[in-house]
Amino acid sequence: MMTDALDYEVMVKMLLGAARQIKENHARLSELDSFGGDGDHGTTMLRAMENLENSVSAAQTGQIKKLLSDVAWAVMGTDGGATGPLFGSFFMGMSSGVAEAEVLDVGAVAEMFEAGLNCLRKQTKAQIGDKTVMDALAPAVKEARRAADEGLDIAAVLKQAADAAGEGARSTRDLEPRLGRAKNAAQQSLGHEDPGAVSVSLIFRGFVKGALDNG
Amino acid sequence: MMTDALDYEVMVKMLLGAARQIKENHARLSELDSFGGDGDHGTTMLRAMENLENSVSAAQTGQIKKLLSDVAWAVMGTDGGATGPLFGSFFMGMSSGVAEAEVLDVGAVAEMFEAGLNCLRKQTKAQIGDKTVMDALAPAVKEARRAADEGLDIAAVLKQAADAAGEGARSTRDLEPRLGRAKNAAQQSLGHEDPGAVSVSLIFRGFVKGALDNG
Amino acid sequence: MTMKKFINDPDDLVSELLSGFALAHADKIKLAGNNQVVRAKPKSRDKVALVTLGGSGHEPALSGYVGEGLLDISVPGEIFAAPGPPRLVEALRMADRPAGVLLIVLNHDGDVMSANMAMEMAEKEGLNVKQILTRDDISTGPRDKPEERRGLIGCLAVIKAAGAAAEQGASLDECCQIANRMERNMATLAVAVTSATHPSTGEAISEIPEKDMVIGMGQHGESGSAQTELATADKTAEIMLDMLIEDLSIQQGEDILLLINGVGSTTLMEQYIVLNSCKKILDSKKINMVRCTAGEFLTVQEMGGFQMFMARMDSELIKLWDAPCKCPCMAT
């Protein structure tokens, strides 16, 4: 696979990789959401990823920017409470963060993720430590930037980001939620990871697997 | 107490005696109604007897006929499904069965009960064996007539009637209900007496106790 | 199981609920006499009046049907127990008028006995009252033994039809005819999945095994005719529709009214889903569901389940169903 250029086809594989990760783990996501939340996160993410897959196969332009905004719109169109807008805005931001270019270099990849994070920040005032998606996403994006600036190649950047996301998700285990439905039953979720953060981590893991997939 | 004449005062005591019997046994009546019925027979009879007591104390005419029709109206005024009309019509019939006379002889007592039964028959097509009030009331009235015709005194007539009512109530134990709410759960009431029949038996037992009460 | 109901002294259930009912719907109804529920604005006395009676604990039934185009007076009894004849006679006296009074009685022993005795007295007093019995429960007796059929939600359709006719100035005889036509052409079947708690005793009024549903369950926990395994909305609708269609001998191309009446804890969501199932099935059978609705019109405390009501409609009955009405539990 690519080392210093991410093209349309790779982006498609990354997106489908993310979808696959979520689909394989949706039951766990719902279970995590049942500790204090309403137990629907897995189902919603499943629907979001089906919408994502459909929009990916419908997209024909070959343009990464357009692909990502189609995906964003499709994910947002998932009627699922906070999930649609949160994850949708991340993809929407990714879209606005890339140029009309047909391939992205490693710096553009980091920038794309940063733009995604910024767009999501408009939706929520969540900070690290609030036990939300932010706990996985912020470190992942930061790590992608660090790795890119260090001169690593795209595959390595994606992998570092995914590791940071996983780390971040695991860190939510000992936190009490301060936002979202679960905050009203803060105690119940102690000892369990935040489902949204785990979703972020699965998505980044899927990006890596998709990107490295040579099939 | 009287042997061959039943006057206003005795009738009052009989009515209050009936009320006392029901009040002491209402929990059992409700329990019996819970096997297939809706479990409210005791509560309803309790309210009916409170109404009866109130109408007895309010009655001032000294006329048995009027006393019984007041009681009938009060019992009917108990909002309790089948119970008010059934027992109310029994008392209503008793009222219409007595002359304006101030005292009843033993024949008039038997006639009074027969009239009560006839009035109740207008409310229901229940026959003996249907597991209803009829299983206790019909034998009681029949026995009162037999005893009166045999020349027994009023106390003995009441006692024979009460025994027959009790016998009749007990006979319902092995029956399946064919009328009333309980008929739709016929099996459930097998092995249990019919609550309405037990009420009839209690009322006749109360008549005896009231009549014999010298206090 | 502890009863989890917001009540005070069980003896005061009916008086308190009626006070609250009158507060909640002061624009439409009020209390008069001995806890009689009457319209806030009485209808003109040259029109036939409609009166009904029935036990409490089924809210919004039956007092919730008092209002324009529907009932004039409802006589509520104790929990699950008909009022006695005296209060019914009081209501008939209040309703009495030259145009006459139609008394609508759900076929339950207590209600019928009360009504019969009250009718006797009304006649003695020279009141102009006619009585109609509603007997729509197909689970308790065959069509040719209507006396064995209990009165379920079908009373609402009869009240709606006769009430609309009365409002339009129909005579007592005409109102009776319409009520009778509706009554003869309707059928109801109930299904229950969870029991209700009797609010006075705190006891469950029936027992339904965890994986079962009971078809034909009565309005007071009386056992039903068939206990079967839980089924989907589609399957349940199919079973029940088939029984209703057979009972009414509905043929392809006929027009029907269908009503899903939630009895307690079965959600509106489910009622709509069942209604949607019915529509699909009726379409496939080429039966025209010309009117339909869903909602809680007659409940059995917090019982889970619903009553499915079907009626063969002609153009006049449809018009009467569509006629304006306004009561605490519905308005068109």
Place this chain on the structure above:
Amino acid sequence: MTMKKFINDPDDLVSELLSGFALAHADKIKLAGNNQVVRAKPKSRDKVALVTLGGSGHEPALSGYVGEGLLDISVPGEIFAAPGPPRLVEALRMADRPAGVLLIVLNHDGDVMSANMAMEMAEKEGLNVKQILTRDDISTGPRDKPEERRGLIGCLAVIKAAGAAAEQGASLDECCQIANRMERNMATLAVAVTSATHPSTGEAISEIPEKDMVIGMGQHGESGSAQTELATADKTAEIMLDMLIEDLSIQQGEDILLLINGVGSTTLMEQYIVLNSCKKILDSKKINMVRCTAGEFLTVQEMGGFQMFMARMDSELIKLWDAPCKCPCMAT
């Protein structure tokens, strides 16, 4: 515990319930676009339009408020989950008109995020839309931190007031002002005694000990602020009224609207009894309950409990509350 709900494939819950809903209330509402619930007869386009969005599973809310004097469009989401921005944008486009559109949003994260994104797009497209958040749950935050308060049944009062004003020809600014005045002067508190089952997962959405009630329970099983022993209707009403009165700083002699909203299996009977309790207590405190009602307007599946809503009323708000309205779940 087996889930005892009449449903088919859990994935089809919303589409099936909406079809049934449209069948049941064909005289008042219909479906348009992507499962948008709109009025059967649209209101004149020179009047301000009202739009809302919200998760399903709360029937009759929120789509049951579409109708004359109330909403123009409701955008229903999945079970307990807000619709995403695209369908909301679609609704705003459908509603768009020179008079403007008022978007009413219950304060829940998902709803707010969807609404904010949709508002952004609406602005880009030059649509004339204003947004108002309803935040009436006093159990989740103090009055001076409205952003922490969830949106409960209070949305209905805001929709009623703004909807009546819109129907009378008020401008978008006037509608906003009225909606804001209602919103600032209202407060809701919920109590739950039994859990609901999530219809998609079949799982209980909360656990409530057998002898307890939970004050402050949210609309989706979110835990409440206080778990206490079951109490009578009188006592429960007293506890809740005191909290609402304190939150709103209601003084002797003030006029209030009180609404008891049953959330599922708590019967109308109980709601009326609680309303009656409230009246007694308010009378003793010399607070004027000038308007009140009870019923199921916003449910949480078959949860046992209710929401108690209170609002300080002025003469204009009373007039708007009394103004005619007609929607699937109510009519005046």
